[in-house]
Amino acid sequence: MAFPSWLDPFDAEPFVFFSKSHLWAMACIAVGLLLTYLFRNELRATSDRTRRNIRIYLALFMFGCEIVLQAWYIYGGVWSLRTSLPLELCSLSLLLSGVVLLTRSRLLHSALLFAGIAGALMAIVTPNLGYAYPHFRFIQFFTAHACIILALLYMTWVEQLRPTWRSVVASMVFVNVAAFVVYIMDVILDANYMFLRHKPDTASVLDLLGPYPVYILGEEILAMVMFSLMYGLFFAIPARVRSRMKRDRGTTF
Template sequence: MRGKLLHFFNYFFGKGDVEEFRYFSLAHLIPILILGVILFLIIKYRDQLAKSPREEKNRIIISVIMIVAEMSYFWRLLHPDLDANVYDHLPITICGIANVICAFMLLTKSKKCFDIVYFLVLGTSINAIITPAVLTYCGPTRYRYYQYWTEHMMLFISVFYMMFVHKMRPTWKSYIPSVAVLVSIGLLAVFANWLLGSGYTPDNHYTTANYLFINAVEDGFSIANFLPSNPWLKWLCILGIVSVLYLLPYIPWIIIDNRKKKQSPAKQTAE
């Protein structure tokens, strides 16, 4: 019995040697569908959520789930077969850092944090939903699959919750701190990749630091497959792409503001 239990945990918390996850399979589409339903419910029942006596507890619960999901990624690395090392497993990821900021935003109702994560999540983390390349060897029978989707779904849930329940919205000024954080993460990744270079992991596996996929394309298809191989050219391309992706989440607010401006003169004329 003990041997079977140990085998289960080794399997569940480990990863496969062959492809276990495919894009736009049921394992990919079901989490996206669940996320869509949750976001729809937040929008539909936003007033009830705002007036609920449990509103503060709801925010605390969401933030705790986010922190546990993020930390459990590192707890999982205690598994000996996962070969934890500084080349692959330092906390230098956009979604991981956004997760921490979102959790703090929920606990404090910080508008400054919202300004950062609105663009960070809707502009960049959406790529992790559409092309979850890191799940190539971790299908629905692995813990990493559930940890990944929980972490990334909660990013969108937290942003939509603060936007619709607490009526927060971004402005053009919000763009600046969010870009500053993104560039800081990028520079940190470039520095870490340069400083660490290549080396052997505890399991004597030769590898190269590749935070934010700047040095090489990881297993699994993503937008990184279309970028040049030169790290600096790749970084410049990423900045250009992200600049465009950052603009897209603000377009709905531009439309809303323009409609309000058109309606205001009409009301004054009617009066």
């Protein structure tokens, strides 16, 4: 079967780290997130129906990202139980973030917030990807990972599901429960989802964490540090500063 170049799973330009297309992809994601933050108050001020429609359409789009990926695997004849199931952390985060959009579940949002954002961010910066722009897989990869971050931050900034320190713990619990279940599937399928049995073939942050299985412990420590820093820098410290500013304004009158 002859494939269009942008769909060919076998003969495509290889992905190059920090190439022009990679930098453009990261820049576009950053701009999209920045615009969401800048217009968060305007979005929050819209009607319940409008916000509900935004959540529904974004969730359906995210589910569609996974559906078209599975369709591409089948179309290209590369679908496999060992490599194609949505058992990577970001695949799970993509689907579950869509569920958060539809249900507004505080518990699920708390469990996913830091794990989903940190995992997607690391994937965007150091992708385990073999296809360069404008290949379908390149576009799908960055779109799906951007949607994870967008959905979770939308629920935080617009729907105001605010995290607490418990969210850090919840994210760690989510990661470890997911890893336990996925590892069982890895053993059953002789697979390597979530890289629980060996490192990826491409360069990644795991290369800095030692050999197998030491890097898994390193991931645990790195995750805890990242989740704690994310909560502290983006939520706890700003909240404390705002609270102090309010007290200061109250004492001037």
